[in-house]
Amino acid sequence: MLTTVRLSIIVMVLSISGDLFSQIRNNYFSASHPYFNYMGRVDSSQREYVRFDWPGVRVRFRFTGKELKLYFKGGQRNYFDLIVDEKRMGVFYASGDTVVEIEGIKGKGPHSVQFIKRTEGEMGEARFYGAAFYPEGKLLPWIGNSTRRIEFIGNSITCGYGSEALGRDEKFDPRTENVLKSYASIVANAFQADYHVVAHSGLGVVRNYGDNQPVSVNLATMPQRYSRILDMDDSSTWDFSSWCPGAVVINLGTNDFSTKPHPDKAIFQRKYEELILKVRNVYGSVPVFCLVGPMIDEPCFSYVKEMVENFKLVYNDSNVYFIGIPTELLNDKDDLGADWHPSYIGHQKIANFILPVMSNILKWNY
Structure with missing residues (x-):
């Protein structure tokens, strides 16, 4: 099922099958990569993904490129905010394995991204698998941590x-x-x-x-x-x-x-x-x-x-x-x-x- 949300950029939410992850090679970075920054409690014991359920958990990173794909599983009744370059892109829901595809990002970057869980643990567990960047994009370390x-x-x-x-x-x-x-x-x-x-x-x-x-x-x-x-x-x-x-x-x-x-x-x-x-x-x-x-x-x-x-x-x-x-x-x-x-x-x-x-x-x- 494909849903298209028309904002200042094009955001496509697509359901994916489990074997799609095995097909990803170029420009894909697993959630275990040290450049992904997590604000909130996450379980990173698995190499393929991190999982979390407390409200307000954020996945934060920077990247170069003009296209972004986020791979995640949203949980039963969870909702997420996506912020790119300090601009809120929309609210996303996906109970199964999903890729959020964002096209039309202006410039090659570096761009900043925050992917945030709005809802609490009883709404379900979320899993973040990783992200891909095109064309020939790269993952960069997050630099926005606060001392407070x-x-x-x-x-x-x-x-x-x-x-x-x-x-x-x-x-x-x-x-x-x-x-x-x-x-x-x-x-x-x-x-x-x-x-x-x-x-x-x-x-x-x-x-x-x-x-x-x-x-x-x-x-x-x-x-x-x-x-x-x-x-x-x-x-x-x-x-x-x-x-x-x-x-x-x-x-x-x-x-x-x-x-x-x-x-x-x-x-x-x-x-x-x-x-x-x-x-x-x-x-x-x-x-x-x-x-x-x-x-x-x-x-x-x-x-x-x-x-x-x-x-x-x-x-x-x-x-x-x-x-x-x-x-x-x-x-x-x-x-x-x-x-x-x-x-x-x-x-x-x-x-x-x-x-x-x-x-x-x-x-x-x-």
Whole structure:
């Protein structure tokens, strides 16, 4: 099946058979090539491809030539943004093995490319096989890495759930989920920082959304998934030494308290504290920002604030900070997307609330 999207260039999305890869010889570079740069957690244990499922994972590279082909498998309900020479080319979906063919790129380059996963892990695993460049194009190393790095740990808000929906009454659709329009991406872009997003909708510190028990036992919570390379694969373990952020932002608790039964205060605070200790163990004394809101208020607001203050005293750690985002920050019209989650406008307000605090602590201008 062939789909043609007419933009300033011609983009063709073609389904391919498995044996096509064996036919590729000239100007093809495998995903294992060191010139491909990956922002986000990826499993590179296979020579033929890298696989990933967390939202916001980016494949980044530079090349020479006038034509580009990307070889990938998109996953069941995943969507991707493609940016060439700082210009957004479009949104792509492909559940099977696919080649995205881009023709008519102006000039021989060098050109820059970013291929970005908009959707979260539950939408499926993605695989990137490699890229080909014509005529006689070459792969070049990425040169845009930032010295500033942020890791975001969160739930649906951090994922950008429904951020492109037209209103609060729309139901979830992966086409309207876009982590690039979440507060996490907005904050990182404002600081010109590279960032990782470790987030999954509906998950809490000890209790996931809608669970009929105060502590979830049948589905892993976010702290239990934190050490994974892949969100949906509990056999994978991330190498924390491979990427160390200068700040960590945690936005959890909304799902613990959005429905009843609520978890016990002591259990919630202890497990949240254990997550911060895990961050300390793998990253050292980096600033940790604990966010609450704007989709939840009490008792989560007070519990997290108290936990942060106690953490500072018990562990003699002054580099942990509480940021309480009031529910009044967002109005119930323009600021809300699908299922009452923040819209892109809402996420901009959240980011604007967070940025001055982080800037003051980190001494990062934006």
